[in-house]
Structures are given as C-alpha cells and as structure tokens.
Amino acid sequence: xxxxxxxxxxxxxxxxxxxxxxxxxxxxxxxxxxxxxxxxxxxxxxxxxxxxxxxxxxxxxxxxxxxxxxxxxxxxxxxxxxxxxxxxxxxxxxxxxxxxxxxxxxxxxxxxxxxxxxxxxxxxxxxxxxxxxxxxxxxxxxxxxxxxxxxxxxxxxxxxxxxxxxxxxxxxxxxxxxxxxxxxxxxxxxxxxxxxxxxxxxxxxxxxxxxxxxxxxxxxxxxxxxxxxxxxxxxxxxxxxxxxxxxxxxxxxxxxxxxxxxxxxxxxxxxxxxxxxxxxxxxxxxxxxxxxxxxxxxxxxxxxxxxxxxxxxxxxxxxxxxxxxxxxxxxxxxxxxxxxxxxxxxxxxxxxxxxxxxxxxxxxxxxxxxxxxxxxxxxxxxxxxxxxxxxxxxxxxxxxxxxxxxxxxxxxxxxxxxxxxxxxxxxxxxxxxxxxxxxxxxxxxxxxxxxxxxxxxxxxxxxxxxxx
Numbered sequence: 246x247x248x249x250x251x252x253x254x255x256x257x258x259x260x261x262x263x264x265x266x267x268x269x270x271x272x273x274x275x276x277x278x279x280x281x282x283x284x285x286x287x288x289x290x291x292x293x294x295x296x297x298x299x300x301x302x303x304x305x306x307x308x309x310x311x312x313x314x315x316x317x318x319x320x321x322x323x324x325x326x327x328x329x330x331x332x333x334x335x336x337x338x339x340x341x342x343x344x345x346x347x348x349x350x351x352x353x354x355x356x357x358x359x360x361x362x363x364x365x366x367x368x369x370x371x372x373x374x375x376x377x378x379x380x381x382x383x384x385x386x387x388x389x390x391x392x393x394x395x396x397x398x399x400x401x402x403x404x405x406x407x408x409x410x411x412x413x414x415x416x417x418x419x420x421x422x423x424x425x426x427x428x429x430x431x432x433x434x435x436x437x438x439x440x441x442x443x444x445x446x447x448x449x450x451x452x453x454x455x456x457x458x459x460x461x462x463x464x465x466x467x468x469x470x471x472x473x474x475x476x477x478x479x480x481x482x483x484x485x486x487x488x489x490x491x492x493x494x495x496x497x498x499x500x501x502x503x504x505x506x507x508x509x510x511x512x513x514x515x516x517x518x519x520x521x522x523x524x525x526x527x528x529x530x531x532x533x534x535x536x537x538x539x540x541x542x543x544x545x546x547x548x549x550x551x552x553x554x555x556x557x558x559x560x561x562x563x564x565x566x567x568x569x570x571x572x573x574x575x576x577x578x579x580x581x582x583x584x585x586x587x588x589x590x591x592x593x594x595x596x597x598x599x600x601x602x603x604x605x606x607x608x609x610x611x612x613x614x615x616x617x618x619x620x621x622x623x624x625x626x627x628x629x630x631x632x633x634x635x636x637x638x639x640x641x642x643x644x645x646x647x648x649x650x651x652x653x654x655x656x657x658x659x660x661x662x663x664x665x666x667x668x669x670x671x672x673x674x675x676x677x678x679x680x681x682x683x684x685x686x687x688x689x690x691x692x693x694x695x696x697x698x699x700x701x702x703x704x705x706x707x708x709x710x711x712x713x
Contacts, residue, residue: 278446279422281414284680289711290610290643291416292552292559293409293675296593298585299390299431299564300571303619303629305658306345306582307360308637309377313656314621315344322622326659332384332630334575335622342657343623346579355648362586365594371648372597372606373613373641374710378652380661381617381633381668386572389616389633392668394437396697403441403688404449405672406558408697409679411440411447412686417555420517421450424551426544427562428454438560442690449560452518452547454540517554520546531595537584542592549599552609563589574619575628597641606642610678614638614671621658635661638671643678646712666706673702674710 305311319341327337349358353370366373383389388398395402403411406423415422425438438449516522520533520543531546532538541563548559563585564571573581593613600606618636619629635654641647652664673683676697683702687694 278444279410279414279418281416282412284413285682285685286680288678288680290678291608292555292557293406293610293612293679294548294552294596295405295558295560296589296611296613297393297560297562298571298589298613298615299386299427299562300585300615301386301389301574301617301619301631302571302585302615302636303574303578303582304377304632304635304637304654305619305621306347306578306629307362307586308375308639309618309635309654309658310349310358310360311345311621311654311656311658314342314658317342318344322657322659326657330634330659332620332632334630335620335624337620337622340620340622340624342621343629347582353648357648357650362582363590365590366597369594369597369641369647372601373639373647374645375637375639375650376652376666376706377635377637377650377654378661378664378666379614379618379636379638379671380665381636384617384631384633386616386631389631390431390437393614393616393671395441396669396672396699396701400436401441403443403447403697404438405675405697406438406449406560407440407443407447408686409558409676409681411443411688412676412681413557413679415555415557420551420554420556422556423447423449423558423560424452424548424556425449425560425562426452426454426547427565428540429565431562431565442695443688449558517550518547520550527599530599532591537588538591541588542595545592545596546599549596549603549605552600553603553605571615575624575630577627578619578629579627600642607644608642610643610645610675611641612638612675613640618658634659640710645710649712651706651709664706667701669698669701670703670706673698673704674706677704677707 305314321339321341322337324338330337345360347360347362349360350367351357352359352367355371357370357375359367359370381389381392383392383398391400391402392398394404406425410422431437440446440448520528523546527546528534531542533542533546541561544561548561551559569577569580569584571581571585597606597611600609600611615636615638617631617633620632622629624630635658652666653662654660655662676683676686683696683698683704687696689695
C-alpha cells in the first residue's frame with residue numbers, strides 16, 4: 246500500500262470531492278437546464294423576436310435612399326471607389342450604377358425615409374431605430390448567415406438564441422425557451438439555430454408551417470396520464486444513471502429535458518399555438534387568411550403569443566432561396582422584392598402594433614435584419630449581387646427611442662461610413678439589452694472560455710438606441 250504525504254493525500258481527496266460536487270451540479274443542471282437565471286446587470290428586455298430576412302435584402306431599395314445612384318444611373322464608379330470590393334458575379338470597376346425603381350417616402354413625425362416597399366412598417370417609423378451602417382466580411386449566404394447568427398463564418402458555433410437561453414434560461418418551463426420558424430430550407434441549414442458546442446438543450450425548437458406548428462401533442466389513444474408519467478419517470482431514471490457516468494454527453498442531457506418538456510407541452514402548447522383563439526380583428530391585423538401575408542402573419546402572431554407566455558427568444562426566417570425569393574434579386578430585383586416585402590410588411594407592422602397594445606413592446610426587443618445587402622451596381626438586366634460592405638437593420642421596443650437613424654453608408658451605399666456596425670457589435674448590443682455582458686457570457690471549450698463575440702464586439706449603440 247502506497248504511503249501518501251499530507252500534500253498528496255489532500256490533492257487526491259480534493260479531486261474526489263471536486264468530482265462529487267461536479268456530479269451534483271451536473272445533476273441539478275440536467276434537472277433544470279433552462280430554469281430562469283439572473284442577468285449580469287438590470288435588463289431592458291425580457292424577450293427577443295428576431296425577424297431575419299434570409300437571402301440578402303437590398304438596402305438601397307428599402308432603408309437607405311441613395312439619390313446619387315439615380316443621378317448617375319448607368320455610369321461606373323471610379324477605380325478608387327471600386328478598390329477592395331469584390332463579389333461573385335460582377336466586376337465593381339465595370340458594372341453600372343443602378344438607381345432604385347422605388348420611391349422613398351418620409352414617414353412618421355420623424356420624417357424617416359423608408360421605401361414604398363414597406364408602407365405598413367413606414368407607418369411605424371416613429372417606433373423603430375434604423376441603423377444604416379451594418380457591414381460584414383462574408384459575401385456568400387451560408388457564411389454570412391453563420392456570421393450574423395453565431396459570430397463565426399464557420400458552422401459548429403452556438404447561435405445567439407442558444408447563448409441567450411444558456412445565459413438566462415426561460416420563464417415558462419412548459420414551452421421551449423428558443424423557438425424558430427422558417428419558410429423552409431435555408432442555405433445554412435439547422436446550424437444557424439443550433440447550439441454548437443453548448444449543451445444541446447439550448448438549441449432552437451422548430452415550429453412547422455401551417456395550422457399545426459407542433460406535431461404529436463396529443464397523448465396516444467389508450468395511454469393514461471398515469472401510465473405516461475410512470476414511463477417517463479422510468480426512462481428519466483435510466484438516462485440519469487447513464488448521464489452521471491458520462492457527464493459530457495450533452496445529447497443525453499438534451500433528450501432528458503426534451504422528454505419532460507414534451508410531456509408538459511401536451512397541456513400547454515395546444516392553447517399557446519392556436520391562433521384561432523385570437524379575435525377576427527387581430528387575425529386580420531396580421532393578414533391571416535389572405536395572400537400573400539397569411540404564412541408570415543401566422544408566424545408573427547405566434548411569436549407574440551410565445552413571448553406573451555414567457556418564451557425567451559423567437560426567431561423568424563423569411564426566405565428559402567427557392568423560387569422568386571430575396572435571393573432572386575440576382576435576376577429580377579423588382580419581382581423578388583415586391584413579393585417578399587408584400588409577404589412581410591403588414592405582419593411585421595402588426596406585430597409592433599399588437600405588442601404595443603398589450604404592453605409587451607417595452608419588455609420585448611424586436612430586430613429586423615438580413616445577412617447582407619445588395620450591390621448599388623447592376624447585375625444583368627434587372628438584378629443586384631450580394632453586398633456585405635454596407636446594409637441596414639432596425640430595432641424596436643425595450644425602451645429604444647424610435648424615429649432615429651444611426652450610422653450611415655457612403656454616397657452610393659458601397660461601404661459603411663459613419664459608425665460602422667458589424668455582427669459582433671450587433672450581438673453584443675442585443676445581449677446588453679437582455680442584461681448580459683458579452684465578455685462575461687462564456688463557455689469552456691477547447692481550452693478556451695468561448696463567447697458569442699469571440700474577442701470582438703462593442704455595444705456603443707445601446708445608449709444611442711436608447712437616446713441617452
């Protein structure tokens with residue numbers, strides 16, 4: 246038998262005590278991985294609704310008017326202006342400038358200039374803060390989508406919604422903490438709303454299109470609640486034993502949590518996802534039951550119903566890159582943008598109106614963005630190519646002072662000019678509204694304390710958005 250010195254004995258015993266403590270913490274985390282947690286500082290928002298226009302929305306045709314493009318329509322920019330700009334399909338030194346085919350109107354008391362493509366959102370101009378100086382480094386859809394959502398151009402990193410639910414949990418244990426709704430396939434796939442290297446319990450829960458967003462909520466015929474509870478308890482005991490022996494298997498942890506959530510959702514979710522319970526006036530406000538707004542209107546109304554019930558993060562994607570979508574701006578800018586704005590404009594304005602009427606806008610941060618903009622120069626006969634060097638987004642709610650424009654792009658909308666705002670800054674700002682310090686929200690992975698913003702990110706826009 247080996248004789249231990251006092252130092253060796255304490256070292257070995259300490260590791261044992263540490264293992265016991267770790268097992269206890271892991272067990273508690275497995276039982277309540279999404280329990281509500283306190284933010285780093287007082288929060289201005291309790292929930293987020295993120296409206297993501299997947300496919301690349303042309304900033305110079307929607308939010309960022311550029312009269313110079315119309316004045317110099319058909320002419321080329323100088324070699325100096327084209328320097329450093331690249332894209333997949335056009336040569337910046339040879340492609341002609343193209344003015345917008347849509348008018349920009351002064352909207353609200355603020356006089357914010359917004360394209361006629363968004364008449365309903367334009368009527369809410371005094372509620373939104375428009376940022377015209379966004380920029381990025383990725384000009385293909387998937388990398389740009391990853392960058393916006395996860396802070397990295399490469400797949401495998403946790404998305405913003407996962408970081409938020411990891412940091413704050415959720416107020417309603419009977420519904421998912423993080424809900425995602427899409428139009429179908431995205432260029433990035435599910436990794437845009439995945440948990441990456443975070444435990445899988447923090448990944449987004451997909452709601453389906455149509456009248457039944459969540460399938461199989463009804464208890465199978467002939468199964469009593471008692472029998473179902475007994476079965477779930479038995480499965481949980483077996484899974485917990487295995488988890489205790491293999492604490493790094495986050496898939497199992499997520500499965501335990503998902504079984505329990507599914508059981509609780511059987512009682513809660515049918516009512517929560519039933520938009521038919523809303524008044525006819527509310528459904529009409531969102532454009533439900535009419536085209537082209539029915540689908541996105543349902544999503545926006547569901548988003549309101551989710552945050553109303555304590556869901557922490559809801560992300561809606563409009564765009565699939567299939568058919569006459571935002572991405573078809575390569576070939577037909579006019580058809581794609583008329584169609585997509587027609588689908589989303591009325592529902593988004595209704596969401597802002599409804600949240601405000603219910604007293605939820607002050608505690609909900611609403612975000613509209615895209616992965617990049619479109620070239621101020623023409624592609625083909627009636628198109629624009631991808632353009633990450635300047636694009637626009639807006640935020641509303643959570644105490645934000647509406648009716649203001651922050652940042653700017655240059656004269657032609659080629660580059661972000663005043664107060665550039667990149668994906669890391671955006672995510673740091675969103676976390677700040679939720680009371681989370683992006684430098685403190687970390688997770689140990691590959692010998693590093695990883696974070697959503699990596700080693701980047703500033704939240705200077707927070708105070709400006711609030712009008713401070």
